[in-house]
Amino acid sequence: GEDVEQSLFLSVREGDSSVINCTYTDSSSTYLYWYKQEPGAGLQLLTYIFSNMDMKQDQRLTVLLNKKDKHLSLRIADTQTGDSAIYFCAESTNTDKLIFGTGTRLQVFP
């Protein structure tokens, strides 16, 4: 079945790096996504990676994909208080819908 898992909380000091992890089950997923959700708001697409790539870098964001272990991570360099939010990973499926994880709440403290 389709299942995406994430740890629930992460707390980091401002200026440090944050690493948010995700595991998924559908080996046929073609794309994997990271979304950010701030309180009371919809989801904002941050970045995504094609399943035949190992890594993708986009400014402060680095996505690493280990397809063998079905493990995805999002690294945020120089984390700022404005990065405090809930981060969702999502996998695409062969039926063209996204399956989301439960989200990781990132708290950045000064």
Place this chain on the structure above:
Amino acid sequence: DTGVSQNPRHKITKRGQNVTFRCDPISEHNRLYWYRQTLGQGPEFLTYFQNEAQLEKSRLLSDRFSAERPKGSFSTLEIQRTEQGDSAMYLCASSLGSGGDSEKLFFGSGTQLSVL
């Protein structure tokens, strides 16, 4: 580009009443999705449309729920005889289509439903 627009932002209703939500996708997007999100959970897929055709419905979508996209542009989601368990954020998203960059979903701000 106005993004995905959802109305209303908030809806409070009494149990047993019917409610209808509207979603206006990004204008050139062919696909439109409805998701439901409860507190502390990720969005759960409900249904999606390719133009006006409803291509898939989740088992979560009981017969009290109906969604339409009559002209392939805006969509409505109706819940009949609401129950307290229907209280959630209802999110709409749109995309260009399938394959590559076209799969990226863009979300609206959601409609928060509270059933008393």
